[in-house]
Amino acid sequence: xxxxxxxxxxxxxxxxxxxxxxxxxxxxxxxxxxxxxxxxxxxxxxxxxxxxxxxxxxxxxxxxxxxxxxxxxxxxxxxxxxxxxxxxxxxxxxxxxxxxxxxxxxxxxxxxxxxxxxxxxxxxxxxxxxxxxxxxxxxxxxxxxxxxxxxxxxxxxxxxxxxxxxxxxxxxxxxxxxxxx
Numbered sequence: 018x019x020x021x022x023x024x025x026x027x028x029x030x031x032x033x034x035x036x037x038x039x040x041x042x043x044x045x046x047x048x049x050x051x052x053x054x055x056x057x058x059x060x061x062x063x064x065x066x067x068x069x070x071x072x073x074x075x076x077x078x079x080x081x082x083x084x085x086x087x088x089x090x091x092x093x094x095x096x097x098x099x100x101x102x103x104x105x106x107x108x109x110x111x112x113x114x115x116x117x118x119x120x121x122x123x124x125x126x127x128x129x130x131x132x133x134x135x136x137x138x139x140x141x142x143x144x145x146x147x148x149x150x151x152x153x154x155x156x157x158x159x160x161x162x163x164x165x166x167x168x169x170x171x172x173x174x175x176x177x178x179x180x181x182x183x184x185x186x187x188x189x190x191x192x193x194x195x196x197x198x
Contacts, residue, residue: 047115047122056174057109059154061102068098114172119194121161121187123170133170138194139163143187145180159183 072094080088107127115122123133142162151157157180158173175183 047117049113049115049122049124052109052112052172052174053156053176054109055154055156055176056112057106059150059156059174060105060109063150064098064101064105068094068101072098109174112173116183116186121170123172135161135163135170136194137187137190139165140187140191140195143184143191145177145184147177147180157181159187161187 072091075094076088076091079090104127108125111127111130112123112125114124119138120134120136123135125131140161140163142160144160144162145157146160147157151174155176156174157177158171159175159180161170161172163169172180172183
């Protein structure tokens with residue numbers, strides 16, 4: 018699994034970084050887990066398919082009905098495709114999650130960072146979903162439902178085995194933490 022910040026923990030003189038060069042890691046510091054690259058591939062393919070179809074339609078329809086000069090509007094969907102290709106990677110890199118002792122952290126966002134903290138004791142339902150495109154790419158999403166609708170959260174694009182492991186772990190922790198409520 019990937020983490021949000023790679024750490025090189027090898028001893029000095031063996032190609033690793035000396036321990037003194039590493040920042041102090043406290044017990045409260047979360048270990049961030051990044052999303053797998055399959056989510057980025059799936060989203061990019063969907064953008065290429067949909068904007069590719071829009072480009073063809075934008076070139077053909079005005080070109081045939083109003084003249085070839087109007088077919089130049091097909092450049093607009095192509096520009097959006099290039100912009101979307103880059104922005105999808107930025108968005109994908111911004112998603113990460115961390116399991117802590119009492120809660121789950123989910124962080125996302127490029128311009129506006131959003132960090133959601135979901136206490137295990139407040140989770141009511143944890144489900145794994147996978148639509149047709151996700152299944153084709155071997156991906157699944159974990160949906161967390163809590164008592165407060167504002168704190169419902171999703172972790173998209175996980176490998177199905179990781180999604181099921183996370184669902185089982187969160188369910189187990191949620192049942193253990195809510196027993197005292």
